[in-house]
Amino acid sequence: MDTETRAVVMRQIKTVNGRRMIVLFSRKYGKISAGTSLSESGKSKSALALRPYTYGRYELAKVKENFYINGAEALRSYYRIGEDVDKYLQASYVLEFTDKLLAEGEPAQELFDLLTAFLSMMEERKKAYGTLVLGYLCQAVVWSGSAPDLERCVLCKASETKYFSVADGGLLCESCAEKSERDRRLIFPVTVDIIDVFKYLMEGPLKNLSALALRGDLEKKIRNILRSYIAYHMGIEELKSESFIV
Structure with missing residues (x-):
C-alpha cells in the first residue's frame, strides 16, 4: 500500500x-x-x-x-529553533516528552496540531521559552485525560485549598492535607496565583501564551509540580533532555 x-x-x-x-x-x-x-x-x-x-x-x-x-x-524546518541553544533544548524536551506520550500507530490529531502550534510559536518567540513549554505540557496532560482537579479539594470538596496532591490528582484543603497519609514529597503548598496559572495554561489555546512570561520563581514551582504529576500519573520521567533545562 x-x-x-x-x-x-x-x-x-x-x-x-x-x-x-x-x-x-x-x-x-x-x-x-x-x-x-x-x-x-x-x-x-x-x-x-x-x-x-x-x-x-x-x-x-x-x-x-x-x-x-x-x-x-x-x-x-523551524530552522530558527536550532539557532538558539536554549530554544533547541526546550524544544528537544517537548519532542522527547511527546514521543514517550504517544503510542505507536494511534492517530492523535489534536496533539499533532498542538505540537505544530508549539513549534511555530517557539521559532518566533524571543524570551520565556520555559513558559511556552509549560503551556504545551499542561495541554498535553489535558489531552491525555489525566488533568488534575483544580476547582476544589479532591477529598472533601471544600472550596478553600492550600495544597496540591500529586497522588490524589488535584487540590487539597489544609485539613485533608494534614490528615493525608500520602508521600509528603508529593504534596506541594500552592497559592491562588499558582492555581490560577495552572488553570490558564490548561484551559486556553496555546496562542494565548504568545505574550505570557511567568516569573522565574513561579515557573519553577509549577514545573516541579507538573514534573511530579506527569511522572506519577503518566509514567513519563527521567527524560534525557530534561537535565539540560532545569
Missing part, C-alpha cells in the same frame, strides 16, 4: 548498512517508525525532510506492518 502523509520528524535511529529509521508523528497515522535509504546529505528537500523538528510531506509504502519512506519534502 502506498500513501502520503504530513508529519513531524521526532528522531532518527541508525540501523545497519547506513540505513535509518525515522520516527514520525503523522497527523493521519499517529506515531510511526519508517525505514528509509534516502540520503540526508546535501540541502535537497528530501534531505531536509529527514531531520528532527522538520514538518514535511512523506510518501510512504506499507508492507505488512512496516512503513518505508520513498520520498520526502520539507514544508517547514
